Amino acid sequence: MKHNYKIIVLLLAGIAAIYTSCHKLEQTNSTKSTVSKKDASIQIAQSLAGIFNPENGGFDFKNGLSIPTDFVMNKKGKIKIQSVNSTPKCGAKLDTTVTLNMDLSDTSKFDIWVKVNYELLCTGGVPSGLTARDSAVVSIVTGDTKAWVKVGENLTLRSLNPGVANAQYSFDGPVNYYAKVEYNKPTIADPNIEGTFNYTFKSIIVDPTKDPDFIVSGSATFATKGTIGKNVWNYKGTIQFLGGHKAKITIDGTVYTADLLTGEVN
Numbered sequence: 001m002k003h004n005y006k007i008i009v010l011l012l013a014g015i016a017a018i019y020t021s022c023h024k025l026e027q028t029n030s031t032k033s034t035v036s037k038k039d040a041s042i043q044i045a046q047s048l049a050g051i052f053n054p055e056n057g058g059f060d061f062k063n064g065l066s067i068p069t070d071f072v073m074n075k076k077g078k079i080k081i082q083s084v085n086s087t088p089k090c091g092a093k094l095d096t097t098v099t100l101n102m103d104l105s106d107t108s109k110f111d112i113w114v115k116v117n118y119e120l121l122c123t124g125g126v127p128s129g130l131t132a133r134d135s136a137v138v139s140i141v142t143g144d145t146k147a148w149v150k151v152g153e154n155l156t157l158r159s160l161n162p163g164v165a166n167a168q169y170s171f172d173g174p175v176n177y178y179a180k181v182e183y184n185k186p187t188i189a190d191p192n193i194e195g196t197f198n199y200t201f202k203s204i205i206v207d208p209t210k211d212p213d214f215i216v217s218g219s220a221t222f223a224t225k226g227t228i229g230k231n232v233w234n235y236k237g238t239i240q241f242l243g244g245h246k247a248k249i250t251i252d253g254t255v256y257t258a259d260l261l262t263g264e265v266n
Helices: 007-012 039-050
Strands: 066-071 079-085 093-102 109-125 126-143 147-158 169-183 193-206 215-228 230-241 246-251 255-260
Touching: 039 169, 039 193, 039 230, 039 246, 039 255, 066 169, 193 230
Parallel strands: none
Antiparallel strands: 066 079, 093 109, 109 126, 126 147, 147 169, 169 193, 193 215, 215 230, 230 246, 246 255
């Protein structure tokens, strides 16, 4: 029996998907892959769906070069941008930390720590770009499960038409994701899972006026390692963004088409 385990779905049912720190996160030591490329591509697609879905919190790519001014956290532990400064002045910055600790029940606990840092870049006195550096640590404990997420980014955004509202922009930089789920009594159907996804995005073009198809084009390289029970994966490859919330994931010459909204792979 083949299982298509989805790390992001398992972890983000009640946890926020923010973004990773800019440094490489700890990875597993295994090198020989016993998880198929198809199953690994599903993990990749699920992580991309989490990264680009603003409902999961963190940087909202549809806001373009706007700087968030207020964050709220709902009862389910998801961070939401409450408001943005749509006309920030040159030199504008936001550097803040958000924390939350909740006892969901006698046996369940949720903790989150998030640091966000934004800075507006200008050329000739005209806003032309934005740096976004975020990091987060999330953990959730239930009666039979423990889960951890370390997520974040270190991105530079550049307007393709500085001074024009809602103009398309490009972004580059690393986005890394680490996730782990441990069961008190793991089974074949519900094994322990751990995965690391290190992305380097290159010339991603975003149209903030389009929803949900705001990613127009661009590419990325990735390296991912992980374990599903006793099985391991260790793959590198490339991603080509096609527009229409679709992307091609290439692993060792094998190409899969991913849906960035659902995380499904064909």
